[in-house]
Amino acid sequence: MGKLYIIGTPIGNLKDISLRAVEILKESDIIFVEDKRVTIKLLNSLEIGKKELFTFSEYNAHKVLNKAIGIIKENNICSLVSDAGMPVISDPGYQLINKCWEENIEIDIIPGPNAPSAAIAISGFPGSKYMFQGFLPRGKNKRRLFRKMKDLGILFVFFESPQRLNNTLKEILEIVGNRDIFIAREMTKVHQELFRGKVSEAIQHFSKKNVKGEITVVLSGKEDENEKI
Structure with a gap:
């Protein structure tokens, strides 16, 4: 055997x-x-x-x-x-x-490297609990997911494709609000890019460029809830 x-x-x-x-x-x-x-x-x-x-x-x-x-x-x-x-x-x-x-x-x-845990660590966001989604569903199911996690005081971690990133960020802003967000693109690679700011700032930043590569996103939890959980 x-x-x-x-x-x-x-x-x-x-x-x-x-x-x-x-x-x-x-x-x-x-x-x-x-x-x-x-x-x-x-x-x-x-x-x-x-x-x-x-x-x-x-x-x-x-x-x-x-x-x-x-x-x-x-x-x-x-x-x-x-x-x-x-x-x-x-x-x-x-x-x-x-x-x-x-x-x-x-x-x-x-065990070895893991994109979600690496992104959480470097984001510097508070909170020891998180929800990892993998790649987000499409359409109504994605918006439904955002509504469900809106009031959760935990970090929300997911993967996104370059083509869908800006649309996803706009939906987060509309449904969840202007939270703190961390976006890692091409983590540990030659063209690594690390962004931290508000969702609205992320929309402005990434709409100005032709986004490529693998993307991991960490969205902060509901304000003042991280310490209560």
């Missing part, structure tokens, strides 16, 4: 990887990946060399799950990585991990 390691990989800067993660990647008989091209780039940067890679993404998970479980059972060490950050956190992988539990396959985890 093999063993599956869940390995956190860098969210941007490839140097942000743990020594233990490198060690297990070197020892792995096979690595389950979201995108082979991305993982090959990481392996090359670490001078690990060629490894057998098996694509396990949100698009094929249901088709290859049983085959993946069979591979784990046949090998000594298998690893699961996503393109960036921790697998499963707004990334594929939960089906594989859940199936391993059902099949009594040993699992271990090597």
